[in-house]
Amino acid sequence: MIKRDALLKPLPLVSIAILSIPIFVGYLWVFMRTFTTRMYGMSPVGELTLRNWTFIVTDPLLWHLTLNTFVLAMGLTVGIVLVSCSAAYPLSRMSFPGRKGFLALTLVLHAFPSVVLLIAIFVVLNYLSRVPLIGRGLPLIGGVGYNTLGGVILVSIAFLLPLGVWLMKGFFDNISWDLERAALIDGCSRFRTWRQILVPQIRPGIAALGIFAFMHGWSSFIIPYTFMVDQQTAVISTYLNLLASGEQLMDYGVVSAVALFQLVPILAFYVFTQKYLLTIFGGGMKGGT
Amino acid sequence: MKMELVNLSKKFGDVYAVKNVSLAAEDGELVALLGPSGCGKTTTLLSIAGVYRPTEGEILFNGLCVNKMQPKERDIGMVFQSYALYPHMNAYQNIVFSLVLRKRPKDEMERAAKRVSEMLGIGHLLKRKAAELSGGQQQRVALARALIKEPKLLLFDEPLSNLDARLRLSMREEIKRLQVQLGITSIYVTHDQVEAMTMADRVAVMHDGELLAYVPPEELHERPRTEFIATFIGSPSMNLADVTVDNTGGSAHAVLKNGVSVKIPKERLPRMPQRGNAVRLGIRPEDVSVVAERSADVQARVTFVESLGRENLVVCDVGGQRIQCLTGPGQKPPLDSTVGLKLDMSRAHYFDPESQVSLLWEN
Numbered sequence: 001m002i003k004r005d006a007l008l009k010p011l012p013l014v015s016i017a018i019l020s021i022p023i024f025v026g027y028l029w030v031f032m033r034t035f036t037t038r039m040y041g042m043s044p045v046g047e048l049t050l051r052n053w054t055f056i057v058t059d060p061l062l063w064h065l066t067l068n069t070f071v072l073a074m075g076l077t078v079g080i081v082l083v084s085c086s087a088a089y090p091l092s093r094m095s096f097p098g099r100k101g102f103l104a105l106t107l108v109l110h111a112f113p114s115v116v117l118l119i120a121i122f123v124v125l126n127y128l129s130r131v132p133l134i135g136r137g138l139p140l141i142g143g144v145g146y147n148t149l150g151g152v153i154l155v156s157i158a159f160l161l162p163l164g165v166w167l168m169k170g171f172f173d174n175i176s177w178d179l180e181r182a183a184l185i186d187g188c189s190r191f192r193t194w195r196q197i198l199v200p201q202i203r204p205g206i207a208a209l210g211i212f213a214f215m216h217g218w219s220s221f222i223i224p225y226t227f228m229v230d231q232q233t234a235v236i237s238t239y240l241n242l243l244a245s246g247e248q249l250m251d252y253g254v255v256s257a258v259a260l261f262q263l264v265p266i267l268a269f270y271v272f273t274q275k276y277l278l279t280i281f282g283g284g285m286k287g288g289t
Numbered sequence: 290m291k292m293e294l295v296n297l298s299k300k301f302g303d304v305y306a307v308k309n310v311s312l313a314a315e316d317g318e319l320v321a322l323l324g325p326s327g328c329g330k331t332t333t334l335l336s337i338a339g340v341y342r343p344t345e346g347e348i349l350f351n352g353l354c355v356n357k358m359q360p361k362e363r364d365i366g367m368v369f370q371s372y373a374l375y376p377h378m379n380a381y382q383n384i385v386f387s388l389v390l391r392k393r394p395k396d397e398m399e400r401a402a403k404r405v406s407e408m409l410g411i412g413h414l415l416k417r418k419a420a421e422l423s424g425g426q427q428q429r430v431a432l433a434r435a436l437i438k439e440p441k442l443l444l445f446d447e448p449l450s451n452l453d454a455r456l457r458l459s460m461r462e463e464i465k466r467l468q469v470q471l472g473i474t475s476i477y478v479t480h481d482q483v484e485a486m487t488m489a490d491r492v493a494v495m496h497d498g499e500l501l502a503y504v505p506p507e508e509l510h511e512r513p514r515t516e517f518i519a520t521f522i523g524s525p526s527m528n529l530a531d532v533t534v535d536n537t538g539g540s541a542h543a544v545l546k547n548g549v550s551v552k553i554p555k556e557r558l559p560r561m562p563q564r565g566n567a568v569r570l571g572i573r574p575e576d577v578s579v580v581a582e583r584s585a586d587v588q589a590r591v592t593f594v595e596s597l598g599r600e601n602l603v604v605c606d607v608g609g610q611r612i613q614c615l616t617g618p619g620q621k622p623p624l625d626s627t628v629g630l631k632l633d634m635s636r637a638h639y640f641d642p643e644s645q646v647s648l649l650w651e652n
């Protein structure tokens with residue numbers, strides 16, 4: 001019996017390793033391709049070169065795109081954390097008409113394929129563009145209308161909100177009522193209790209949601225692709241798409257290098273924050289309606 | 290400060306959690322709210338604190354209705370069962386938090402914190418976070434947090450039930466000592482009758498949201514007004530037996546189902562119920578003794594013996610009627626043996642079998 005257990009234990013690891021091989025091979029290919037002029041199957045047959053990577057110093061556009069991508073990811077992160085935390089509190093703690101229905105609705109929306117909504121959202125963003133001041137012409141994000149970074153951030157936040165709200169509600173549900181009552185008796189207002197007593201308790205949840213949102217925003221494609229027409233000046237993922245589908249012959253070396261370039265920050269980010277990210281799955285999801 | 294509840298009710302949805310409770314705590318008094326779990330003690334306490342808004346009735350502080358006041362305007366301190374310390378703050382920050390909210394100057398805060406923490410012997414713990422404190426220490430910090438406001442009313446919600454037995458005993462003493470020393474009117478919620486009986490000046494017994502009795506502890510034990518109180522107070526609980534009272538021929542007797550009769554002393558003769566002469570006799574296990582058969586009131590068969598340490602609990606069967614008694618050390622009759630029981634009828638209680646109210650004590 002003991003022997004069989006010892007044999008079974010590494011089984012999950014082994015199966016994950018086997019299933020990951022195709023993905024791993026793919027990344028390996030991309031990695032090698034960036035340092036050579038030609039590949040034959042998995043072997044670099046061309047000469048070794050750094051030419052594919054020269055864009056890092058020669059191409060100012062890419063750095064502009066990186067900034068855009070960063071702004072999108074950060075905007076999504078800050079937005080989702082702020083809105084989720086404030087919305088989850090009343091949903092967890094107060095009883096008001098429509099609360100249950102609202103929770104159910106957000107869950108349904110989360111399950112809804114977002115692609116279906118793209119055209120409707122286009123109409124909304126287009127309308128927003130015509131609103132003076134906020135529609136266009138804001139610094140950094142450009143505005144919140146169609147073909148602006150802000151518009152893309154707005155839509156991304158909306159799509160991620162159901163997840164964020166439910167997640168944060170789970171964290172709020174786990175805080176004891178007595179803590180809130182103690183604060184109330186000590187003289188806190190409801191808002192201050194939320195900000196000074198409760199939010200500090202759900203910091204791990206905020207970190208997890210924030211990291212998740214950042215990675216989501218960094219690598220998102222379909223929303224920036226749809227709502228930012230000038231894809232040259234959009235974000236890295238749309239630029240990659242442009243490179244891979246342009247009229248000129250596709251240069252696999254450059255595409256691979258740009259793809260890796262996009263991947264590096266997210267990998268580094270993941271290594272430093274995976275501890276927090278895991279709390280989403282451990283403990284955060286507890287608590288009902 | 291005098292605290293009064295006038296016909297206080299609290300409904301959750303359609304259910305009454307607290308129903309028509311009226312009581313008054315005099316200035317400096319410690320009142321215990323005693324009752325089984327779920328009977329509405331916490332709800333009552335939170336209504337007094339202002340966390341819950343009463344459905345009906347009034348809460349008066351020194352005669353002034355405070356129903357509409359915010360908790361922070363009520364001058365109260367509260368100690369929770371779970372301690373409810375703010376986990377991200379250290380003990381000092383926890384204690385002075387209410388003063389921070391009132392924007393008191395720093396040196397005043399420090400002086401006040403020093404005063405209460407010395408009073409509670411936690412001066413050396415002030416830098417620690419809640420998680421780095423033991424249960425007893427957390428409870429002291431929670432108490433300090435409640436006391437620093439110099440409240441007019443202290444509310445305790447089962448403050449000791451998360452502590453181990455020995456610590457509970459010493460904290461009980463300490464809370465009582467502090468309360469008397471500071472003279473703060475206190476409401477103390479507990480489901481532990483020993484706690485209520487030893488600490489309180491008056492005990493309010495609650496059951497299903499209703500107030501059953503509000504009397505000093507001795508009276509609760511010695512003069513229970515209803516059968517529920519009689520059996521709820523005291524451990525092991527009071528024996529109950531259906532008897533008929535035979536009041537013919539000069540002296541009164543209680544006649545058990547099996548025909549055995551026991552003499553009732555004149556000064557302990559119950560009123561008769563509205564109909565008939567059937568009553569329920571109640572007698573505490575400590576008032577029943579195992580004696581030699583010739584001086585016994587009744588013969589009984591021993592069905593169970595349990596050692597409680599200092600005493601033994603002997604469970605007997607008297608013609609189908611179960612009677613428990615406490616015997617001294619060393620007096621441990623064997624199972625299934627026949628023993629004689631002497632009932633101290635000068636300490637017996639009688640209840641109306643229908644209304645279950647006492648036939649000895651006025652309501």
Ligand SMILES: Nc1ncnc2c1ncn2[C@@H]1O[C@H](COP(=O)(O)OP(=O)(O)O)[C@@H](O)[C@H]1O
Pocket residue numbers: 301305306324325326327328329330331332333
């Ligand atoms: N916030 C609430 N919402 C609905 N029902 C509640 C709430 N608080 C308490 N109750 C109900 O009211 C009754 C009394 O509860 P409680 O006052 O906590 O009892 P105790 O403190 O004596 O154990 C219980 O039946 C409980 O389920």
Ligand SMILES: [Mg+2]
Pocket residue numbers: 327330331
């Ligand atoms: Mg309770």
